[in-house]
Amino acid sequence: MTDWVRVCATSELLPGESQVAWDGDTAILVVNLDGDLYAVEDKCTHEDFELSAGAIDGGEVECTLHGARFDLRTGEALCAPAYAPLPRFPVKVEDGAVWTRDDR
Ligand code: FES
Numbered sequence: 497m498t499d500w501v502r503v504c505a506t507s508e509l510l511p512g513e514s515q516v517a518w519d520g521d522t523a524i525l526v527v528n529l530d531g532d533l534y535a536v537e538d539k540c541t542h543e544d545f546e547l548s549a550g551a552i553d554g555g556e557v558e559c560t561l562h563g564a565r566f567d568l569r570t571g572e573a574l575c576a577p578a579y580a581p582l583p584r585f586p587v588k589v590e591d592g593a594v595w596t597r598d599d600r
Contacts (some may be wrong), residue, residue, distance in 0.1 A: 500588070500595040509533070509594050516548045519598040523548075524585055525597055527568050528557050533587040535596040536571050540564060541580040 503509065514527040516538050523538035525548050531546040534553050538548045545561040556574060558565045564578030571582035587596050 500597045503587075503594040503596055505593050506589055507592075512552075514548065514552055515594070517596055518545060519585075519596070522598040524596050524598065525556075525557070525568075526587060526594060527552060529562060532569075533589070533594060534568050535587045536566070536582040537585070537587040537598075538567060539582075540566075540578060541577040541582060547582075 500518050501519045504515045509515050509528045511528050511531050517524045525538035538546050540547050540559040542564050545559055547559055550558045550560040550591050551599050555568050556565050557568055562577050565574040566582050567574055571584045573579050573581055576590045585596050586599055
């Protein structure tokens, strides 16, 4: 179990925005969807491509490499060629900042 990692100030993650934080070797994509914060691994489960390079729309992110889409709230893979869900991570707001961690 690792410590929490500071993502950014809350003012830097407004509704519709996203940030990437690193916890050790794990890239974590943190998104603000209509005021609710979610964190998933920033790594497509198809071929490990960084999802943060893709477009986020309607609570989904599309991988720019082969077009797989994921639900950012649940991590669920929504279409081929990805089938495995994204690992999800906890998020908290404390001291005016957003925090996450790889709790696997
Ligand atoms: S690496 Fe994301 S769809 Fe292939």
